[in-house]
Amino acid sequence: MKETHFTGPDEFEVKVLKVWNEDGKKYVEISPNLFYPDGKGGQLGDRGFVGNAKVLYVWNERIEVDKEISRGTFLAKVDVERRKEVARQHTAQHILSAAAEKLFDVETVGFHMGEDYTTVDFDSDVNLEKIVELSNDVILDDLTVEEMTVSPSEVEKYKLRKVSPKALEAGNIRIIKIGEFDLNACGGFHVSKTGEIGSVRIVHSERVKGGFTRIWFVAGKRALIDCKNRDEVLKRSSKLFDASWKDLEERVKKSLSELKEKNVKVKKLSQELAKFIAGEIKKNDIVEVDEMVASFVTRLRQDVAYVLKISPNSASVCLPIEAKEEVISWAKGNGFKGGGKGPIYRFNFSDFSKFKEAFLSFSQRK
Ligand SMILES: [Zn+2]
Known part of the structure; x- marks a missing residue:
């Protein structure tokens, strides 16, 4: 498939070829469909508009929209801000995976981007603090992120972190190079400098089926929102205990021990x-x-x-x-x-x- 998502325009004229309802949902078929599909490479799909109908979900062959739309020619618009945020999460995943491999020789065996968090599965235990520390150093170093396309025969020249046999079969491989830190094959959106990610935070981790460790992380604006939410809870809790945030933990411990006695x-x-x-x-x-x-x-x-x-x-x-x-x-x-x-x-x-x-x-x- 031609990768028009990375070079194509954010606004483009489309023909709505087919319009239909299914299980109470509204779908359209458009041409050309330059919206990035949901789930491709584990990534979130594009959002935006077709005419004045909001895009709710994207497949290669159809798009779910929020309101009725007639057949005909319309202007389609990609939500560029969302794409940028997706790019931040995706590039952060490359960095976290590379950091895990460099520090602990741990392989990434799964990746899923959700609307709130992104998960990465590692094939064994890792020290999360060290991974986050190295990843944020790479972000602060503001390394250049380059995209290269190489033929399957050239792939061996590059020491790729991981390349699937399926990707090799499909033809040319798109490689994402993050400074001298990481080289990996990928078909998603990425930032052009690591500094654009801002920061990355691992918010949760647990052991999952197969003996894997799954981490939930946020980067970019999501990391800021996560910090803000936690900060607000801390502020409200501190107020309840009439303590500064620094004293809160001691105050909670004291209250719990008093409660136990009572x-x-x-x-x-x-x-x-x-x-x-x-x-x-x-x-x-x-x-x-x-x-x-x-x-x-x-x-x-x-x-x-x-x-x-x-x-x-x-x-x-x-x-x-x-x-x-x-x-x-x-x-x-x-x-x-x-x-x-x-x-x-x-x-x-x-x-x-x-x-x-x-x-x-x-x-x-x-
Ligand atoms: Zn990627």
Whole structure:
């Protein structure tokens, strides 16, 4: 296929040849289609306009658009800013992959660009900090990024990081050269100087199927947006803790340890309160308690029928005089959801007064 995406104009006249709807989506076939297709080489596709219809997704043979468009001649426009941002992500991927190989002899086995993050799969573990550090040095060095096209027979002359047999079969190979740092075959968009990337950040990593390490990264404006979002969370959290961002971690640690201590105290007090309630409880009593207290009371007292109301719509119930099947069928018959290990049950209901009435008539039968 002729690579018109890299040399072609950003605005061009197109003929809309076919217009159709499919599963509630609108598609057009245009000629020429100079929009870069989604998924090609793991990259995001172009966006822009065909006439006044927004481009939502691009294939070689069709384009999804946001509104009806008639057949005829229109002006098509590529969203150049998006292309630039895609180029930043893509070139950053080359640099990260090359850095991983240089530092840890790790091979890149997968790459996928999403609308928010780009992922790269490495064939083994890597030290992410070192990779990011070297990659940002390469970005700051503002190396020249060149594109070269070579024939399959010439390819061997170049020490390419990776070239697929499929690409060799397809004909001439497009090589992306980043200063003296990296040479790699690729069919996507790239910046012309590494400085245009701005910076790269790895935001997440995890082990994935096959023993690979997957990283999620952002570069260019995405890296700035990522920093801004994190900064805002930090600012809001600092405000909540009335601390500067530098003191925030210590403040959170302190609060968590205080909370832990308090929880121990609450548990102890709940046990004592439960002992008291369990001792006082009489048949058919209805008591409002906290969930933790309820769990202690039901362990201590199981010889009389009672209800512990935990929330407006739920209660723990002791029914020692009934067989479990009878209790379950009574609850089901009244529309109460729940169950339990007799004699202790837990039920949810929409109206407590109805539940109370049903419980009293059920437990007083015997
Ligand atoms: Zn590339």
